[in-house]
Amino acid sequence: xxxDNAGRIAERDGFIVTKGKNKxxxxxxxxxxxxxxxxxxxxxxxxxxxxxxxxxAIHLVHGPIGCASYTWDIRGSLSSGAxxxxxxxxxxxxxxxxxxxxxxxxxxAIDGLVEKYQAKLVFVYSTCIVGVIGDDLxxxxxxxxxxxxxxxxxxxxxxxIGNKSAGYRAAGDALLRLxxxxxxxxxxxxxxxxxxxxxxxxxxxxxxxxxQIGVELNVTFTGDSHYTAxxxxxxxxxxxxxxxxxxxxxxxxxxxxxxxxxxxxxxxxIEDTAASLRKIAATLGEKSMIxxxxxxxxxxxxxxxxIIKGYREKLQGKKAAIYVGGGFKAISLVKQFREIGIDxxxxxxxxxxKEEYETINNLVDDGTVILDDANPAELExxxxxxxxxxxxxxxxxRPLAYKLGIAFIDHNHDRKxxxxxxxxxxxxxxxxxxxxxSPVWKSLxxxxxxxxxxxxx
Amino acid sequence: MAEKDKNHVHYRDVNENPCNMCxxxxxxxxxxxxxxxxxxxxxxxxCSTYMRRHIAEHFNEPVxxxxxxxxxxxxxxxxxxxxxxxxDNIVKVYHPALxxxxxxxxxxxxxxxxxxxxxxxxxxxxxxxxxxxxxATPGYGGSHFEGYFLTVKRVLMxxxxxxxxxxxVNVIIPNMSPADIxxxxxxxxxMKIEYVLCxxxxxxxxxxxxxxxxxxxxxxxxxxxxxxxxxxxxxxQMGITLDDSIxxxxxxxxxxxxxLYNLAIPIGVESTDVFINTLVExxxxxxxxxxxxxRGRLLDAMIDSHKYNFQGRCVIFGEPEMVYAVxxxxxxxxxxxxxxxTGSQGGKLNELVGLAVTDFLERSNLFIETxxxxxxxxxxxxxxxxxxxxxxxxxxxxxxxxxxxxxGFPIHDRVGGQRILSVGYTGTMMFLDRVTNTLLENxxxxxxxxMYEKFYQSS
Ligand code: SF4
Numbered sequence: 001x002x003x004d005n006a007g008r009i010a011e012r013d014g015f016i017v018t019k020g021k022n023k024x025x026x027x028x029x030x031x032x033x034x035x036x037x038x039x040x041x042x043x044x045x046x047x048x049x050x051x052x053x054x055x056x057a058i059h060l061v062h063g064p065i066g067c068a069s070y071t072w073d074i075r076g077s078l079s080s081g082a083x084x085x086x087x088x089x090x091x092x093x094x095x096x097x098x099x100x101x102x103x104x105x106x107x108x109a110i111d112g113l114v115e116k117y118q119a120k121l122v123f124v125y126s127t128c129i130v131g132v133i134g135d136d137l138x139x140x141x142x143x144x145x146x147x148x149x150x151x152x153x154x155x156x157x158x159x160x161i162g163n164k165s166a167g168y169r170a171a172g173d174a175l176l177r178l179x180x181x182x183x184x185x186x187x188x189x190x191x192x193x194x195x196x197x198x199x200x201x202x203x204x205x206x207x208x209x210x211x212q213i214g215v216e217l218n219v220t221f222t223g224d225s226h227y228t229a230x231x232x233x234x235x236x237x238x239x240x241x242x243x244x245x246x247x248x249x250x251x252x253x254x255x256x257x258x259x260x261x262x263x264x265x266x267x268x269x270i271e272d273t274a275a276s277l278r279k280i281a282a283t284l285g286e287k288s289m290i291x292x293x294x295x296x297x298x299x300x301x302x303x304x305x306x307i308i309k310g311y312r313e314k315l316q317g318k319k320a321a322i323y324v325g326g327g328f329k330a331i332s333l334v335k336q337f338r339e340i341g342i343d344x345x346x347x348x349x350x351x352x353x354k355e356e357y358e359t360i361n362n363l364v365d366d367g368t369v370i371l372d373d374a375n376p377a378e379l380e381x382x383x384x385x386x387x388x389x390x391x392x393x394x395x396x397x398r399p400l401a402y403k404l405g406i407a408f409i410d411h412n413h414d415r416k417x418x419x420x421x422x423x424x425x426x427x428x429x430x431x432x433x434x435x436x437x438s439p440v441w442k443s444l445x446x447x448x449x450x451x452x453x454x455x456x457x
Numbered sequence: 458m459a460e461k462d463k464n465h466v467h468y469r470d471v472n473e474n475p476c477n478m479c480x481x482x483x484x485x486x487x488x489x490x491x492x493x494x495x496x497x498x499x500x501x502x503x504c505s506t507y508m509r510r511h512i513a514e515h516f517n518e519p520v521x522x523x524x525x526x527x528x529x530x531x532x533x534x535x536x537x538x539x540x541x542x543x544x545d546n547i548v549k550v551y552h553p554a555l556x557x558x559x560x561x562x563x564x565x566x567x568x569x570x571x572x573x574x575x576x577x578x579x580x581x582x583x584x585x586x587x588x589x590x591x592x593a594t595p596g597y598g599g600s601h602f603e604g605y606f607l608t609v610k611r612v613l614m615x616x617x618x619x620x621x622x623x624x625x626v627n628v629i630i631p632n633m634s635p636a637d638i639x640x641x642x643x644x645x646x647x648m649k650i651e652y653v654l655c656x657x658x659x660x661x662x663x664x665x666x667x668x669x670x671x672x673x674x675x676x677x678x679x680x681x682x683x684x685x686x687x688x689x690x691x692x693x694q695m696g697i698t699l700d701d702s703i704x705x706x707x708x709x710x711x712x713x714x715x716x717l718y719n720l721a722i723p724i725g726v727e728s729t730d731v732f733i734n735t736l737v738e739x740x741x742x743x744x745x746x747x748x749x750x751x752r753g754r755l756l757d758a759m760i761d762s763h764k765y766n767f768q769g770r771c772v773i774f775g776e777p778e779m780v781y782a783v784x785x786x787x788x789x790x791x792x793x794x795x796x797x798x799t800g801s802q803g804g805k806l807n808e809l810v811g812l813a814v815t816d817f818l819e820r821s822n823l824f825i826e827t828x829x830x831x832x833x834x835x836x837x838x839x840x841x842x843x844x845x846x847x848x849x850x851x852x853x854x855x856x857x858x859x860x861x862x863x864x865g866f867p868i869h870d871r872v873g874g875q876r877i878l879s880v881g882y883t884g885t886m887m888f889l890d891r892v893t894n895t896l897l898e899n900x901x902x903x904x905x906x907x908m909y910e911k912f913y914q915s916s
Pocket of ligand 1: 063064065066067068127128129479480481500503504507560561562563595596597
């Protein structure tokens with residue numbers, strides 16, 4: 001489309017490459033360009049989505065109301081116990097507070113909430129203007145902590161101090177404060193599972209597998225987790241990481257501080273799920289575990305492949321576009337699409353890292369477009385150019401795909417069905433089939449009212 | 458918790474589950490109703506992304522909104538460079554006919570002078586004729602409701618000129634569904650009335666599927682029409698609760714002498730009658746028979762369901778203007794508005810609700826600037842059996858078992874928020890059916906077991 005080429009933004013050039021065509025390095029991990037309609041959220045959002053699944057914590061947003069409104073119950077994270085995390089508490093700052101400072105209001109808010117809910121843990125998130133008006137979050141939280149004899153942890157997540165990745169880091173720092181032991185650590189034989197937020201019960205699916213192969217799970221960061229469980233994190237002997245974007249920093253710190261090594265795994269798709277189970281068993285090194293893992297993989301793969309085969313036949317040769325939050329998820333998705341006979345022609349992320357983009361580059365076919373921090377105009381252009389049949393992405397991308405007449409897969413925070421593990425692989429194939437092969441596209445391809453009537457029997 | 462319940466205003470130190478959004482959100486919605494417009498949210502990246510996500514979920518439409526993506530540097534040294542860059546990029550990719558700039562908390566707190574920046578920008582680029590509408594909408598300055606009307610007013614302040622008199626009726630539209638806006642237009646067209654509807658996002662946020670896709674959709678209030686609103690026959694503003702300071706209709710009256718009719722959103726027989734009678738009064742047109750028939754059908758429907766509705770005790774929440782319209786409609790049908798609530802400042806809602814709810818044996822509880830924790834508690838106290846409002850009211854269903862009739866903005870847990878029709882005689886009829894059927898469903902759901910428990914078990 002001529003209009004699109006003319007409207008290309010030069011400063012975005014470095015963030016887009018075509019595999020095989022140009023040798024240049026993809027740029028990533030920088031701030032979004034102004035006016036480019038980035039799909040990214042902010043630092044606060046990054047921190048909130050990571051910490052929010054902690055079920056028995058008070059999540060208090062210090063700032064004006066909007067930030068809390070837009071993130072209320074933002075994730076489909078499930079809980080086996082407390083429900084406190086599903087509230088959105090805000091100091092709801094008003095003009096007067098901006099002028100005179102929000103400390104008084106914050107103090108009162110913490111007091112009120114702690115009294116009402118008897119929680120052991122409060123996270124206080126800072127939003128954009130808190131950084132500017134200069135409320136001393138640290139001091140207020142420390143004082144509140146002492147006053148109530150519970151943990152009140154500030155999350156330094158002012159919106160403008162970086163992008164979503166900075167929010168992951170802020171969440172990591174808050175978690176590090178939380179898990180800091182007050183007594184010497186007694187090591188156990190268990191492992192921590194990092195970077196699963198228990199969307200639609202995904203962490204439970206993985207717990208089940210681990211239990212079946214004899215791995216003892218200590219705590220999940222942060223899906224269906226709670227104060228006491230998180231406190232025990234340092235005693236684990238291994239960390240496994242699903243969502244690398246949000247958890248790599250924390251894992252690195254835990255290795256440094258508590259000598260817990262980590263490995264990256266992925267439970268998206270049959271191939272990665274199987275490989276991850278093997279990797280965990282091999283790392284822990286127990287013979288019986290390895291055998292049990294193989295047995296589980298064999299049983300589940302056979303079951304799942306039989307189902308997926310039918311879908312693959314229908315989907316063979318279709319082309320997919322990927323635009324998701326993190327790089328690790330994107331990598332797994334390429335493999336997962338291959339399992340069901342689909343090639344990826346466009347792939348991008350909001351916050352992918354250099355190493356992840358290298359892996360992606362090695363994985364995809366020549367001609368695939370790879371892009372960082374894309375915007376709707378670019379997504380549209382490349383999906384059209386590459387003839388994609390479906391897009392996988394989040395809420396904001398869905399209407400664009402539909403308006404283009406393209407199928408869509410939800411890989412967002414509030415989905416209501418699990419996409420992890422063998423169960424998830426089946427759900428994924430089913431969802432791809434249900435959208436790519438929906439009869440609705442047939443109606444769109446006809447010319448409409450003027451298509452004529454040939455036979456009404 | 459320090460709570461003072463003065464004049465029904467519910468101040469608190471902590472907001473537990475918000476019943477409102479922030480100002481720039483309303484600004485975006487309003488600007489989406491102007492032809493070929495693009496919006497830039499001046500602030501850090503997150504605000505615009507959140508709002509886009511919320512709007513996209515409600516309307517199921519792509520919602521492209523730019524951000525000046527302020528970072529640390531911009532926050533310390535000023536955001537002028539970022540805002541200029543944002544303007545460059547938006548112009549280049551979207552070729553808009555108008556750009557609206559709304560500010561966020563951050564931009565306002567660091568004191569950005571967007572009018573000066575954009576003025577200079579236009580001079581530097583030799584684009585002096587290009588319309589840029591600016592609105593200062595700090596998130597802490599009010600809710601999305603106030604942001605919406607303030608932005609509409611800013612649109613008029615910056616685009617409307619003194620022109621010669623024309624025959625058009627200006628209609629100022631609040632945040633209602635595209636289906637509602639289309640219904641208003643249908644009524645105006647049935648009555649053969651010339652009009653300017655502002656803002657009009659009935660097409661821009663609910664556009665038909667067509668190929669090829671274009672980044673900018675058709676529709677929206679035309680810039681030439683906005684310009685001529687100063688010469689309109691009269692203004693009908695669906696903004697009866699509005700404070701004068703954010704009233705676009707008041708601006709047209711003060712500035713250009715256009716007579717103002719400030720009406721409730723036409724839901725219910727009376728409010729729709731008032732709307733149509735006002736149109737007759739302004740234009741001298743007659744009411745077509747088909748519209749009379751629609752009215753008759755609505756009356757018929759009201760009779761059919763009046764006894765069921767009398768069992769309704771409802772909680773109504775959302776934006777003040779919609780809340781008032783719904784309250785009036787409930788009153789008209791015997792559904793008792795036990796709790797009436799808004800997270801916004803409320804404007805004249807307080808006194809208006811007082812005037813509307815006088816026929817019942819009990820008094821309604823009205824809360825402004827409130828939150829869902831409070832709404833739930835008040836609803837349970839008042840033994841409410843139905844809720845009417847946007848999706849966040851699902852919390853009332855989940856925690857309090859109160860069934861919800863979804864209406865307003867945002868509807869993010871169901872499809873079709875943009876297609877919910879509630880205005881005019883026909884829309885009211887559909888709304889009433891939804892209310893009555895929800896009451897019936899709820900009653901029948903537990904009828905057998907509750908009677909068994911009540912009378913058999915205890916006998
Ligand atoms: S309240 Fe302020 S910082 Fe938060 S989303 Fe709204 S404008 Fe942005």
